[in-house]
Amino acid sequence: MFLASDNTSGACPEVMAAVQRANDGYARGYGADEIMARVTRHLRDLFEAPEAVVHLVATGTAANSLALATLSQPWQGIFCHRHAHIAEDECGAPEFFSNGAKLVLVEGAHGKMTPDALEATIASTGVGGVHGVQRGPVSITNVTEAGTVYQTDEIAALTARARYHGLPCHLDGARFANALVATGASAAEMTWKAGIDAVSFGGTKNGCLAVEAVVIFDPAKDWEFQLRRKRGGHLVSKNRFLAAQMEGYLEDGAWLRHAAHANAMAARLATGLAGKAGVEQRHPVQANMMFPEWPEGTHERLEAAGAVYYRFPAATGREAARLVTSWSTGPEDIDRFLAAF
Ligand SMILES: Cc1ncc(COP(=O)(O)O)c(C=O)c1O
Incomplete structure (x- = not known):
């Protein structure tokens, strides 16, 4: 993750x-x-x-x-x-x-x-x-x-x-x-x-x-x-x-195949997150990078489960995550992340 x-x-x-x-x-x-x-x-x-x-x-x-x-x-x-x-x-x-x-x-x-x-x-x-x-x-x-x-x-x-x-x-x-x-x-x-x-x-x-x-x-x-x-x-x-x-x-x-895969993994993640309570995407998700904000305690739970990502202060006072998928991100990584969420 x-x-x-x-x-x-x-x-x-x-x-x-x-x-x-x-x-x-x-x-x-x-x-x-x-x-x-x-x-x-x-x-x-x-x-x-x-x-x-x-x-x-x-x-x-x-x-x-x-x-x-x-x-x-x-x-x-x-x-x-x-x-x-x-x-x-x-x-x-x-x-x-x-x-x-x-x-x-x-x-x-x-x-x-x-x-x-x-x-x-x-x-x-x-x-x-x-x-x-x-x-x-x-x-x-x-x-x-x-x-x-x-x-x-x-x-x-x-x-x-x-x-x-x-x-x-x-x-x-x-x-x-x-x-x-x-x-x-x-x-x-x-x-x-x-x-x-x-x-x-x-x-x-x-x-x-x-x-x-x-x-x-x-x-x-x-x-x-x-x-x-x-x-x-x-x-x-x-x-x-x-x-x-x-x-x-x-x-x-190879370059287009890998980019298409990375974008598809981001879409899978964004779709999964869209079904979760309290999640707000700061920007439209259009490629392989997204900035969701979510309820208190979620960062800690995800990190404890092994997720690695950057946090950014958001205008709302919460912290947004920056999540980036790549050519090597597997669907199982995304599904584990969503399950840990
Ligand atoms: C938009 C953008 N431009 C350029 C770069 C290239 O930076 P680097 O010098 O780290 O290869 C990055 C890397 O984060 C980037 O996101």
Whole structure:
């Protein structure tokens, strides 16, 4: 009953097998390996973007920070939701890697920016001439930090406001696969067809050991991204092992199968909880993460039964749980949790 995060699960068999295969013999370092060439082709096909820039890093924080640094200038603001991972959970890395771009926070219920809130925030930024930060990229997270999912038209509505002001757009896709299976969209529809310029394509949370791809749709950004990655200490010398993880992850649709499973386990849990007295979901459950609140004493009972998850203070004075399912969550784990409840 490890529901604290999707990173509490191990790596999936497809990824482990690919890493084991990659361990045979020798390969060029720093991304010049053959597996990387295949992964680049695979991701370009997947995104229907034959020219896209594709590079790998080991953490989502590095993927987001390096992508945003490539899209911004140090004197700009990066617009994101108030509770975005880049704002709350990356220790200032986007500001650090961008040489000081400032995160400008946008309001919105259930982890989602609304186009009007984004527009208002953009409109009030960069109006003080040389004295204030200038307008810079917009960063959108899907699946959001509240476990909700933007449909592709909602992403397009946000990027349209950004475009109007000439601003580029980034997608934090740490849970990209979960968002894709939740919406039924293709990778292209979720990104460049909806106005996204760069995406952090997550692998770790959905079955990899430690790998995320950065995909940038403007090939002119390639060299700059490579220099930033090296300078930032995120060019991995034995890149073949990052590439192997990504290859195993993508092969035969493993990534979508695992995300569909994680989402289905969350749906099973949410359905089970919906039948229990006093349970309230703080946000709609749309992918593999939920934030239920429940009556006094329940946390203690669940923890005593072996459930592991984070608690968050809620506005109601109670504590909400954060429950995250993963590729390896079994239906029996969910049923045990519900029985312990
Ligand atoms: C929305 C989101 N973005 C990015 C990340 C990646 O973070 P890390 O640097 O821990 O791999 C996470 C992980 O919690 C996340 O939830």
